[in-house]
Amino acid sequence: MSEHEPDLLNVAPGQPHDSLLSETLSYVVGLGLALLLTGISFWVASTTSLWGPGVATGLVVLAIAQMGVHLVFFLHITSGPDNTNNVLALAFGVLIVFLVMIGTIWIMAHMNANMSASPELMNLQMQH
Amino acid sequence: MSTISEAPTIGLTHGSSEDTGLGHRGPESKSIVVPYGFWLFVLSDMVLFSALFASYATLVHATDGGPATNQLFDRNLVAIETVALLLSSFVCGLAMIAAKRGHMALTQAWLVITGLLGLVFLGIELFEFGKMIGEGAGPQRSAFLSAFFTLVGCHGAHVTAGLMWLGTMMAQIWAKGFRQDIVRRLLCFSVFWHALDIIWVAIFTIVYLIGTL
Numbered sequence: 001m002s003e004h005e006p007d008l009l010n011v012a013p014g015q016p017h018d019s020l021l022s023e024t025l026s027y028v029v030g031l032g033l034a035l036l037l038t039g040i041s042f043w044v045a046s047t048t049s050l051w052g053p054g055v056a057t058g059l060v061v062l063a064i065a066q067m068g069v070h071l072v073f074f075l076h077i078t079s080g081p082d083n084t085n086n087v088l089a090l091a092f093g094v095l096i097v098f099l100v101m102i103g104t105i106w107i108m109a110h111m112n113a114n115m116s117a118s119p120e121l122m123n124l125q126m127q128h
Numbered sequence: 129m130s131t132i133s134e135a136p137t138i139g140l141t142h143g144s145s146e147d148t149g150l151g152h153r154g155p156e157s158k159s160i161v162v163p164y165g166f167w168l169f170v171l172s173d174m175v176l177f178s179a180l181f182a183s184y185a186t187l188v189h190a191t192d193g194g195p196a197t198n199q200l201f202d203r204n205l206v207a208i209e210t211v212a213l214l215l216s217s218f219v220c221g222l223a224m225i226a227a228k229r230g231h232m233a234l235t236q237a238w239l240v241i242t243g244l245l246g247l248v249f250l251g252i253e254l255f256e257f258g259k260m261i262g263e264g265a266g267p268q269r270s271a272f273l274s275a276f277f278t279l280v281g282c283h284g285a286h287v288t289a290g291l292m293w294l295g296t297m298m299a300q301i302w303a304k305g306f307r308q309d310i311v312r313r314l315l316c317f318s319v320f321w322h323a324l325d326i327i328w329v330a331i332f333t334i335v336y337l338i339g340t341l
Contacts, residue, residue, distance in 0.1 A: 020225065020229070023225050024222070024225060027218055027221040027222060027225075030218070030221075031214070031215075031218040034214055035211075035214065038210055038211070038214065038329075041332075041333060041337060042203070042207055042337070045203070045337040045338075045340065045341060046203070055341060056338050056341065059333050059337050059338055060333065060334075060338075062333070063329050063330055063333035063334075066329045067326050067329055067330070070217070070322060070325060070326045070329070071326070074217060074218075074221055074322040074325070075319065075322050075323075085164060086164070086167060089164075089167060089168055089171055090171065092171070093171035093172075093174055093175060096175050096178070097174055097175055097178040098178075100175065100178045100179055100182055101178050101181055101182045101185070103182075104179075104182035104183070104185070104186060105182060105185050105186065108186040
C-alpha cells in the first residue's frame with residue numbers, strides 16, 4: 001500500500017498525528033489528565049469533607065473517566081470514520097464486561113438477600 | 129494512498145479511503161490486520177478480568193473472620209504502584225514515537241525506562257503479597273483473599289509476561305532493526321502495556337480505594 005513510504009507504522013487512521021510535537025503532546029496531555037484523575041481519586045478516598053455514601057460511586061466515575069483518557073490519548077481510539085472497527089469492537093467488549101459484572105453483582109446480591117432464612121446459615125455460607 | 133499518516137494507532141483502519149476494507153483493493157495489509165486482531169485479543173482479556181472483578185465483588189465480604197480489606201491495604205504503596213505503572217505506560221508511548229522514526233538509541237532508552245518502571249510496580253506488588261502471606265493473610269485464608277490474589281495476581285502475571293515480551297522486543301529491535309514485522313510486534317506490545325494500565329485503574333479503584341474507605 002505504501003512501499004516507498006519511509007514510515008514504519010502505516011497503520012494510522014487519518015488523524016493528524018504526523019509531527020513529533022503533536023504525537024508527543026498527545027501522550028503528555030494524556031499523562032497529565034491521568035495523573036490529575038488519579039490524584040482526585042486518592043483525594044476523594046481520603047477526605048472527610050464529602051458525603052460518605054456517594055464516595056464509592058464518585059470513585060467509579062473517576063475510574064471510568066481515566067479509562068477513557070487512556071483509550072483516547074494512549075491507545076488513540078478516535079471517533080473518526082477510519083476508527084469505526086476499533087470502536088465497534090470496543091463497544092462489544094464493554095457490553096460484555098458490563099453484562100458480566102453488573103449481572104453477577106446484581107444476582108448474587110439478591111440471592112444473598114432472599115436466601116437468608118436464618119442468620120446462622122447465612123454466616124456459614126458467607127464464611128467459606 | 130500516500131496520505132496515510134504515521135501515528136501509532138491500533139486497529140483496522142483505512143487511511144484516506146472510504147473503502148470498507150474488503151472492496152476492490154482486497155484485504156487490508158498486515159500492518160492493519162495484525163494490530164486489529166491483537167486489539168480483539170486485548171478486549172477478550174478485559175472480559176476475562178471482568179469475570180475476576182465480578183467474583184471479587186461477590187466474595188469481598190466473605191472474610192471468614194480473617195482480615196478485611198481495610199486492615200490489609202496500604203494506600204501509599206498503591207499510590208506509588210499506580211504512578212509507576214502510569215509513567216511506564218507514558219514512556220512506552222514515547223518509545224513508540226521514537227521507534228516510528230527509526231531512532232535506535234532513543235527507542236532502547238525509553239524501552240529500558242518502561243521496563244524499569246514496570247519492575248518497580250511488580251516489586252512493590254510482590255512485597256505487598258509477601259507481607260500479607262507472612263501475616264497469615266494468604267490466598268487460602270478466606271474466599272475474599274482467594275479472590276483478591278486471583279484478581280491482582282492475574283494482573284501481576286500479565287505485567288510479568290509483558291516485561292518478558294518487552295525484553296524480547298528490545299533484543300529483536302537491536303538485532304534485526306526496525307523491520308516492518310518487528311515494528312508490528314512492538315506496536316502490539318504497546319497496546320498490551322497500555323491495556324494493563326487500564327485494568328490497573330479498575331483494580332486500584334475497586335480493590336484498594338473503595339476497600340479502604
